[in-house]
Amino acid sequence: MALTATGIGSNLPISEIVSAIVNAEKTPKEALFARNEQTIEAKVSAMGTLKSALSKFQDALKKLQTGDKLDLRKVSTGDSIYFKATADKNAQSGSYGIKVEQLAAKHKVGGAYTTDASQTVGEGRLDFTVNGNSFGVDIAATDSLSAIASKINDASDNVGVTATIVTSDAGSRLVLTSNTEGSASQISVVATDTTGTGLNDMFNGVNLTELQPAANSIIYIDGDKVTSQTNEVKDAIAGVTLNLTDADINKTSTLTIEQDTDTVKTNIKEFVDAYNSLMSSIDKLSSYDADSKKAAALQGDSMIRGLESQLRSMISERVDVGGGETLALYDMGIKTDRYGKLSIDDTKLDNAIKNDMGKIEGLFSTADTGLANRLESLTNGYVKSGGLIQGRNNSYSNDKQRIADQKEAFALKMEQLEARLYKQFNRMDLVVASLNQQSSGLADRLNSLPGVVRS
Structure with missing residues (x-):
């Protein structure tokens, strides 16, 4: 006898039984897949956060990597319409009277x-x-x-x-x-x-x-005549570039050059703030909360711990600034507390900027060995294309693909299990239906025997 639906022969909820068995097998494994995927996604997000923090730190380092960016000058030309001026670190503080007699043509x-x-x-x-x-x-x-x-x-x-x-x-x-x-x-x-x-x-x-007619520019600096082939006059005053815009020999403009101590200090403070922000990000990404018993995404990760160790080591090292002298950040008024964060002694830093700018430049900007350049080299190894962070993200991508492959194989396995269970229960259902039919026929024949009393 053919069955048109499962469970008819046995009156059992076969579909529910099969679903319960399959779900009992499937649910724990799917939950494991989900947890592993969430863990990987959390690590990918954490790597993005770390890379962003490193990039911001690099932005602050750029202002300290060369003397021209660190040892700055303020230039004032008043309201002069005759020239614009820029000055590099070689320019000395001073004031100059400038006349422009003729522009180059x-x-x-x-x-x-x-x-x-x-x-x-x-x-x-x-x-x-x-x-x-x-x-x-x-x-x-x-x-x-x-x-x-x-x-x-x-x-x-x-x-x-x-x-x-x-x-x-x-x-x-x-x-x-x-x-x-x-x-x-x-x-x-x-x-x-x-x-x-x-x-x-x-x-x-x-x-x-x-x-x-072709013409040279002619200017006078404190009465000294200077002739140039172009309207850009470089190093007539050491470290100063004048860009001439108009001429009137009867007009004198005043050029004033000063050391830009405010910007120098601002750049150093931005470095300190960016370093502290980076270290806070590292701590947060690798922490463990004992109360909630919850670990951050990169807790125990060797890469981030290695980065933290190298940063702390570099920050505390002394740098050769020439002449047999070495300096460290604390000599300039920048101290490290017990949590690895930096703080500034403003009085000491102001004094260093005023009196030891050359030493500050040596500490931060010396090629290869300067602190800013070494920190840039270290952090670039993490954020650059093909660097450590990209390598770690590639590994996470491989892990995600492996989980996707495992999920696909497991889904096929569950389909096969479900089909096998339905096949087995349907066979049982047919057997029960056949037994029930035989039992009913036997009862009918017994009831038809002579002498059977029906109640």
Whole structure:
């Protein structure tokens, strides 16, 4: 006899029984998978937090890695419209009276006029010389003024000439401008015709008009005359760069240079704050809460503990600053407490910035051995592409894939278990149904025997 649904023959809830057995097998394993996945996700998130903290620490280190970034100068030009100024660590504090007599100018010449820029000029060659360097372009008979300009500008060996077309009431002309200012960058042009005299008539001799003479800049610093080929005047005052913007020999502007102690201290305080923030992140990511008996994502992780150990070691080490002298952070007023955090003795640090700036620069900025450079090298090993954090994340990705493979295999195993159980219970159901049918037939026959009394 065929059954149309499970449990009909035995009156047992076979579907519920099979589900209960499968769930009893499946639930603990799925919970384990979920816990392992959550653990990995927590570690991935923790690595992201650690990388972010390291990156912020590196941002603070950048301001201490070189003397130019650490030993700063404040520059004031008042309300001068004649120049702007910047100063590096070599600039000494002082005040200077500056006059700008003349700005540097680029040499500019123009050829003879044509009716329009599309007109052809001639056939031959144009050769240019600027500051002792030369190049040339070949001119075809079909080349318009615009085509000649393009050939000059696009020449691979162009030594510093820009060609433009200027159209006025007088017509169109080719204008040649030196790319740099100063008397050394004058343009000379030699036109050679292979047919006719078109190029000569446009560019040679009196046909080439000087539109703007080349000129050097001229300034006076406390009465001393300084001439420059450009409008950028470097190191006329040691460590100072002046960018000239206007000229008036009758106007004196005051340039004042001071050591920027406020910014230096701010940069050092940002370093201290970033270090403390990084160490707090490390502690939080690797902690264990005894009360809740809960471990942080990276508790016991050898990588983060190694990082913490190296940071603390570097912070406490002395650095060779030259002349046989070594310094440590505490010599500058930066102390380490028993929790590994840094604090600043403002009075001691202010005194060091005022009187020992060279030593502070040596402590932080010495190439390779300076504290900021060594810390940058250490932290970069963790955050760079292919670094320790990426390696750890790659390992976590492999772990996640392994769990995904295990889940897939386990799901197949559970499907097979469910199918096997249904098969077994359905066989049992058929047997019970058959026995029930035989029992019912036997009872009917017994009841039909003579002498059977029915109640």
